[in-house]
Amino acid sequence: MKIRGIAQAISEGIRQEMERNDKIVVLGEDVTYWGAVFGFTMGLFDKFGRKRIIDTPITEQTFMGMGVGAASVGLHPVISLMFVDFLGAGFDQMFNHMAKNYYMSGGQFPMPITVITAIGGGYGDSSQHSQVLYSIFAHLPGFKVVVPSTPYDAKGLTIKALRDQNPVIIFGHKLLTGLPFLPFEGIEEEVPDEPYEIDFGKAIVRKEGSDITIIGTALMVHRSLKAAEMLEKEGISAEVIDLRTLVPLDEETIIKSAKKTGKVLIVDEDYMSYGMTGEIAFRIQSKALRELKVPISRLAVPDVPIPFSEPLENAVIPSVKSIYDEAKKLLMH
Amino acid sequence: MIIKPEPTIKDLSFIIDNSGLKPNDLLNMYKRMVTIRYFEEEIRKVYHEGKNPFNMASGIIRGEMHLAIGQEAVAVGSLYNVRVDDVVISTHRPHHHAIAKGVDLKKLAAEIFGKATGLCRGKGGHMHLFDKEKNFACSGIVGASFPQAAGAAFAFKYLNKDNVAFAFAGEGAANHGTFSETLNIASAWELPLIIVIEDNKYADSTPKSLVMSTTFHYQRGLAYNVPSYLVDGMDVIDVYITTKKAVERGRRGFGPTLIEAITYRYVGHFEGDGEEYRTKDEVEFWSQVDPIRRLENRLLKLNFADSEMLAKLREEARREVQEAIDFAIKSPYPSPEEALRGVFA
Numbered sequence: 006m007k008i009r010g011i012a013q014a015i016s017e018g019i020r021q022e023m024e025r026n027d028k029i030v031v032l033g034e035d036v037t038y039w040g041a042v043f044g045f046t047m048g049l050f051d052k053f054g055r056k057r058i059i060d061t062p063i064t065e066q067t068f069m070g071m072g073v074g075a076a077s078v079g080l081h082p083v084i085s086l087m088f089v090d091f092l093g094a095g096f097d098q099m100f101n102h103m104a105k106n107y108y109m110s111g112g113q114f115p116m117p118i119t120v121i122t123a124i125g126g127g128y129g130d131s132s133q134h135s136q137v138l139y140s141i142f143a144h145l146p147g148f149k150v151v152v153p154s155t156p157y158d159a160k161g162l163t164i165k166a167l168r169d170q171n172p173v174i175i176f177g178h179k180l181l182t183g184l185p186f187l188p189f190e191g192i193e194e195e196v197p198d199e200p201y202e203i204d205f206g207k208a209i210v211r212k213e214g215s216d217i218t219i220i221g222t223a224l225m226v227h228r229s230l231k232a233a234e235m236l237e238k239e240g241i242s243a244e245v246i247d248l249r250t251l252v253p254l255d256e257e258t259i260i261k262s263a264k265k266t267g268k269v270l271i272v273d274e275d276y277m278s279y280g281m282t283g284e285i286a287f288r289i290q291s292k293a294l295r296e297l298k299v300p301i302s303r304l305a306v307p308d309v310p311i312p313f314s315e316p317l318e319n320a321v322i323p324s325v326k327s328i329y330d331e332a333k334k335l336l337m338h
Numbered sequence: 339m340i341i342k343p344e345p346t347i348k349d350l351s352f353i354i355d356n357s358g359l360k361p362n363d364l365l366n367m368y369k370r371m372v373t374i375r376y377f378e379e380e381i382r383k384v385y386h387e388g389k390n391p392f393n394m395a396s397g398i399i400r401g402e403m404h405l406a407i408g409q410e411a412v413a414v415g416s417l418y419n420v421r422v423d424d425v426v427i428s429t430h431r432p433h434h435h436a437i438a439k440g441v442d443l444k445k446l447a448a449e450i451f452g453k454a455t456g457l458c459r460g461k462g463g464h465m466h467l468f469d470k471e472k473n474f475a476c477s478g479i480v481g482a483s484f485p486q487a488a489g490a491a492f493a494f495k496y497l498n499k500d501n502v503a504f505a506f507a508g509e510g511a512a513n514h515g516t517f518s519e520t521l522n523i524a525s526a527w528e529l530p531l532i533i534v535i536e537d538n539k540y541a542d543s544t545p546k547s548l549v550m551s552t553t554f555h556y557q558r559g560l561a562y563n564v565p566s567y568l569v570d571g572m573d574v575i576d577v578y579i580t581t582k583k584a585v586e587r588g589r590r591g592f593g594p595t596l597i598e599a600i601t602y603r604y605v606g607h608f609e610g611d612g613e614e615y616r617t618k619d620e621v622e623f624w625s626q627v628d629p630i631r632r633l634e635n636r637l638l639k640l641n642f643a644d645s646e647m648l649a650k651l652r653e654e655a656r657r658e659v660q661e662a663i664d665f666a667i668k669s670p671y672p673s674p675e676e677a678l679r680g681v682f683a
Contacts, residue, residue: 030496056496062526067485067519074489074503077475078425080496082489101479102486108680110468111458114475115683146681170683 009193010183011159012044015121015175018163019083020049021200023057026081029167031058032068033085041085043123044184045177065095072118073102081167086122089138089176103172104147115170119163125178125224125274126322128188132310135318137223137275139176143251143284149173149205150251152222154181156196158249161203168202178223178274190227206253210262214244217332218262220285221272222248225323229272232328241336251281256288263289267298268335272323277305299338304331342570344632347639350575354640357579361642365651367418367574368637371410371630373655374434377443378405380663381433381450385609392610398667399451401463404431408572408604411629412536413438415577416504416597419585425490425503427483428476430465431603435506439474441467443662453669460672461680481514483507484533488520491529495591502530502588509598510541512555521562521596530588532581533559535598536571542607543615559596571599572627575636604628 008014023029031046031053037060040047050058061068065086072082086092092099099120106114126135142148149171153159159177166173181191211226212233219229226247233243244262248255263269269289271282282303289301304323312318345353354364382405388397395401406413413434417426420439428435436446441457449456450464457469465478477483487505494501511517512535524531535555539546552558559566565587570576577599584595602624606613613621637643 062519062523064515064519064523066516067488067523070482070485070516070520071489071492071523074425074427074486074491075493075496076489077486078473078490078493078497080493097479097482098485102477102482106468106475107683109458109462109466110470110475111456111461112680112683113458113468113470117683149682 006196006198007193008156008196010181010189010191011153011156011177012047012182012184014156014159014196015045015153015163015177016040016047016049017196018160018200019046019167020052022164022167023049023053025200026167028079029057029081029083030075031083031085032061032072034061034063034087036060036085041121042087043177043179043182045121046085065091066098069095069098069103073098073106073116076116076118077106077114081117081119083119083121083167086120088134089122089124090133090136092138100145104145107171108147116172117170118172119166120172120174122174122176123179124176125180126311126318127180127224129313129315129318131313135311137176139174139251140275140280142174143281147172148252151175151205152249152251153177154223154226154247155192156194158203160196161201162205162249164200165202165205176223180224181227190224203249205250206255208246208248208255208258210244210258211247212243212245214242214266216242216266217268217270217336218244218246218259218266219270219272219328219332220246220248220259222251223274225272225274228323228325229328231325232332235325235329236332243332254288256292259285260289260292263293264296267296269297269301270328270332270335271301271303272328273303273305274322275305277303277308280305299335302331302335304328342573342576350636351640353575353579357575357582359575359578363418364633364637364642367414368630368633368648369651369655370414370438371574371633372652373443373658374410374413374437375407375630376655376659377437377662378407378433380659381405381447382605382609384663394610403464403609404607405605405609406431406434406603408624408628409536409538409601410434411574412534412571412577412599412601415574416534416581418578419582420504421501423473424501425473425487426506427487427490427504428467428474428506429483429508429511430476430478430480431508432465432467432476435476436467436469436474439472441469441472441474443658444665445469447662447666448669451666451669452671453666454672455665455669459676480511481507481516483511484516484520488524488529488531491524491531491594492527494530495527500589502532502585505531505533507533507535508541509535509537509539509546509555510544513541513549518558518562521559521564521594524594525562525564528591528593530591531594532584532588533594533596534581535596537598537600538603540607540615545615554598556596556598564594564596566596567598569597569599571601572629572632574629574633
């Protein structure tokens with residue numbers, strides 16, 4: 006089946022797993038009529054009704070905590086956090102309980118919970134509705150962090166999450182959803198009708214190259230691919246790696262590529278400092294320092310809130326042009 | 339403030355007859371309350387060993403320690419009739435709830451001592467006790483119990499089980515947003531949830547009169563259409579009778595109940611607490627209604643037991659507690675490598 010964008014692919018993955026496993030229930034704001042606003046639960050209400058697709062009050066702390074309680078007695082809750090920016094309203098239950106109860110209980114209470122949340126800017130939604138924030142979850146032990154960038158990956162990673170006994174957070178970028186009311190920078194592709202899993206901790210080389218390695222996630226993968234096309238026209242061969250999951254992280258693929266090209270650019274839509282770019286850079290230098298020809302470079306939101314006005318927003322979120330420019334700078338080094 | 343005056347013997351006999359409690363039940367309750375009291379007194383003693391001058395990191399038991407000495411009747415009365423597959427989510431002050439839920443004393447003590455034989459293999463500690471077998475959990479975060487118990491209640495309803503889930507919390511925790519949020523959702527969805535508020539009058543050091551807009555929390559419960567009751571938390575029978583109704587409502591699918599128990603802790607919020615916020619007279623006043631002595635007097639007056647029988651029960655309790663503490667002391671610590679294991683299932 007052809008699927009355009011990740012939203013329908015995620016909801017398709019949930020639907021198939023719900024048919025297989027009656028312990029799965031979907032909780033969150035606007036998950037019925039509106040498909041969790043960004044489409045991740047679209048169509049599920051018509052199929053499963055209110056018993057299994059449940060609109061909650063606007064109480065992030067409480068429905069996250071209910072997920073913890075429900076998981077502890079055998080359900081697998083899928084919880085929609087409408088925008089990742091709202092995590093502040095529910096974070097205690099997530100990082101102090103959902104992520105820790107398995108460890109703190111000495112292995113007695115697994116927490117099979119899948120949280121699906123929308124990330125990213127680029128459409129004028131300003132500081133409280135445009136963040137990415139996945140590094141916060143990746144920083145805290147106990148969460149698996151999944152960032153699909155294509156429909157094929159979105160479905161396979163979602164199914165994998167729903168078969169996992171741990172809290173998995175799926176970060177769906179709004180500009181990759183394929184919804185008519187948002188810009189679309191993702192792809193449409195053929196997705197198998199039957200259920201399938203994609204393993205966590207396996208990055209994918211989206212484009213092979215030999216002169217420079219560009220590493221990213223979600224929207225940044227697509228922008229990096231476009232920048233790589235521009236470089237290609239100038240005879241520069243860029244390799245583009247899509248991390249797919251931050252936890253677990255596929256060190257092998259990124260280090261292999263860094264050793265091959267000797268030049269690495271890490272692109273992130275999350276904040277710059279203490280984030281994904283620094284972590285990836287550390288891992289590369291610790292295992293491939295001798296092969297690096299120039300210092301590792303990075304692009305990310307430069308430690309400011311995402312501003313509203315279009316030229317301001319464009320100035321802080323890495324674009325095709327800024328990726329291209331940074332890559333060129335690195336190659337000139 | 340005592341909610342209910344001590345009933346006359348005639349009145350008491352009538353109350354007990356109506357409650358369905360048999361003399362043996364009351365003796366069991368007595369034994370459990372005494373066990374909790376001895377357990378906590380013993381933990382308190384060991385906790386302070388090697389902590390002079392007071393330093394939380396020194397001694398055999400490290401970290402903070404929150405004891406519920408004085409609040410035993412709330413835990414024992416409310417959990418006397420629950421089943422092992424009913425869920426209890428407790429707080430940072432969890433020992434009395436754990437013991438009342440049937441958590442093994444040895445594993446409990448060993449966890450508090452950070453030993454490999456503890457409930458959580460030493461990874462949780464006093465504020466993070468988990469027992470899958472007994473369906474008991476707690477959290478060191480104030481206000482965290484409400485939504486988690488509601489989630490378990492939601493799961494019971496979804497799975498068509500007639501179980502109930504308990505959330506315990508202090509009157510301070512009930513000022514947290516999760517309390518109101520949970521009351522609302524549990525009421526709207528008719529979840530088999532029982533919230534038990536232990537009003538010991540102080541949120542850490544802050545008297546409730548300074549931070550509460552209503553005198554009691556049950557008033558708030560009523561606003562959410564949740565049947566809400568005020569009980570005498572120093573009277574195990576009063577707590578039991580109201581909770582029994584709540585459990586029956588829950589099992590029949592009628593929805594949540596809020597129970598607010600007026601109680602008192604005779605020790606500080608945490609061990610090492612200077613108790614600047616209350617007077618010795620106040621503590622003395624409340625010790626007049628010590629829930630254990632109160633039950634003891636009743637058992638004697640009702641001729642349900644003689645002092646010899648009660649002494650025997652106390653002796654049993656003391657021995658079980660001592661065995662648990664000895665077990666904890668003798669148990670090995672986990673190996674350091676264990677720290678890096680078990681983040682993911």
